[in-house]
Amino acid sequence: MASCIFIPTGVVPPLPIELIRRIIDLADPSSLYTLCLVNSIFHEVAVVHLYNQPETPKPGTLVRCLQTLSCPPELAGHTRSLVYGRFLGGTSHEHNINYMTYFTTAFGMLIGSAKSNLYNLTSLTVELLGPIGKYLRGAPFRLATLDTTAEWDADFVAFLE
Known part of the structure; x- marks a missing residue:
């Protein structure tokens, strides 16, 4: 049967x-x-x-994403757009300046270690508090669009040039 x-x-x-x-x-x-x-x-x-275009709706997700993009360069090579635009509006920490400044420093250190792998990045949107220019200097990407609330310090201006 x-x-x-x-x-x-x-x-x-x-x-x-x-x-x-x-x-x-x-x-x-x-x-x-x-x-x-x-x-x-x-x-x-x-x-x-x-x-x-990795989705990074929360600070923890962004941190894990940037840690991943720091290690194997072949993954970061696929990244064309990095968006993190929800930090300043609607989070439970929006009034905590110390937390926001701390997160900007943490983001800067992570993007600093991932930047050499992000050579195909053409769009960057980041809402953070404080300067991030020193972490972006020397980045190989050629941005077509940049949207940020970060401070425009001398390092940031040098990055844009």
Whole structure:
């Protein structure tokens, strides 16, 4: 007697790369993490989308993202846009100047260590309190757009030149 029981083998049948790209194009950012784990082909295509414009809605997420972009240069090479624009509005720490200044310093140190890997970055949006220019000096990226609330100190002006 024939049996129709499905027994998973752990092997995903190969799909055409065009179909994989379409699946990843339609995936939301939270699904991209899971798609990276499917197999090496999904991983290769999903990583490009995952790091193209990383979503960093919270300070902790931004810190982990910048730590990741500091280590393996191939991941940071996919990053075209880095946006962190929710810090000054609507957080529980918005009136705590010490916290905001501390976070600006922490951000600066992390972006300073990741900047050499972010050579394809073309857009930067950062709402922080205090100067960040000394951390950006010498960065290899060529920004087409920059939106920031940080102080324009001499280092920041030198970065812009």
